[in-house]
Amino acid sequence: xxxxxITREHCPMTFVKVKLMLAKLNRGDTLDVVxxxxxxxxxxxxxxAEEGHRILExxxxxxxxxxxxxxx
Amino acid sequence: MEKKKLSLIxxxxxxxxxxxxxxxxxxxxxVNWEVTLFFTFWGLNLIKKNKGHAAIGRGVLDRFxxxxxxxxxxxxxxxxxxxxLSPRLMTGMMRGRNVATLAELIxxxxxxxxxxxxxEMAMNILGIKRGDLIDEVQEVIxxxxxxxxxxxxxxxxx
Numbered sequence: 196x197x198x199x200x201i202t203r204e205h206c207p208m209t210f211v212k213v214k215l216m217l218a219k220l221n222r223g224d225t226l227d228v229v230x231x232x233x234x235x236x237x238x239x240x241x242x243x244a245e246e247g248h249r250i251l252e253x254x255x256x257x258x259x260x261x262x263x264x265x266x267x
Numbered sequence: 268m269e270k271k272k273l274s275l276i277x278x279x280x281x282x283x284x285x286x287x288x289x290x291x292x293x294x295x296x297x298v299n300w301e302v303t304l305f306f307t308f309w310g311l312n313l314i315k316k317n318k319g320h321a322a323i324g325r326g327v328l329d330r331f332x333x334x335x336x337x338x339x340x341x342x343x344x345x346x347x348x349x350x351x352l353s354p355r356l357m358t359g360m361m362r363g364r365n366v367a368t369l370a371e372l373i374x375x376x377x378x379x380x381x382x383x384x385x386x387e388m389a390m391n392i393l394g395i396k397r398g399d400l401i402d403e404v405q406e407v408i409x410x411x412x413x414x415x416x417x418x419x420x421x422x423x424x425x
Contacts, residue, residue, distance in 0.1 A: 207294030208367045211375045214297040242298035 272420030280309030289372035296379035307386035329394030
């Protein structure tokens with residue numbers, strides 16, 4: 196599993212970094228995105244799912260939160 | 268699912284408006300929108316190959332205008348420009364706050380396959396040739412092609 200920490204990033208680079216990292220991975224690879232609540236937590240899983248990737252896990256009780264995505 | 272589309276007409280050559288245009292473009296492309304950036308008039312300064320002052324053009328007036336306007340490194344801030352000092356200060360502030368700089372946004376836009384197109388008419392007025400523009404510019408187009416690319420898109424003028 197590849198980990199990507201975007202907790203220090205701001206819009207639009209939060210989403211840009213996730214998109215570019217997913218593009219680099221192979222189908223079936225998993226990406227653990229470490230992110231803050233609010234805009235990143237709401238939109239990273241949504242945009243990844245829209246692109247056809249699978250959201251395996253959202254751990255939003257932790258601080259920072261984690262979203263685990265499987266590349267489609 | 269059909270992709271949502273965003274088309275930005277980048278008319279302004281102001282630093283802050285350029286940051287706004289590229290922030291919108293990269294943000295939209297990152298969440299799977301199909302984005303077109305149509306550079307016209309002063310917006311062409313953002314995509315000149317030469318980032319500084321260069322006397323490009325065919326005639327004396329073209330060269331004069333292009334030299335004074337400069338390229339990406341000479342974009343003025345729309346307010347409180349302080350003779351060109353402010354864009355540098357602003358870039359430093361952006362770095363300090365970990366916000367993407369204009370150069371980083373432009374690179375990200377290209378990586379995210381944002382379509383860069385340039386206005387044929389404005390290039391003609393200013394004597395700018397295709398070779399004067401960065402390689403990321405995919406096409407030099409007119410209004411009909413822009414409208415075709417922008418069909419069913421949200422269009423913004425910056």
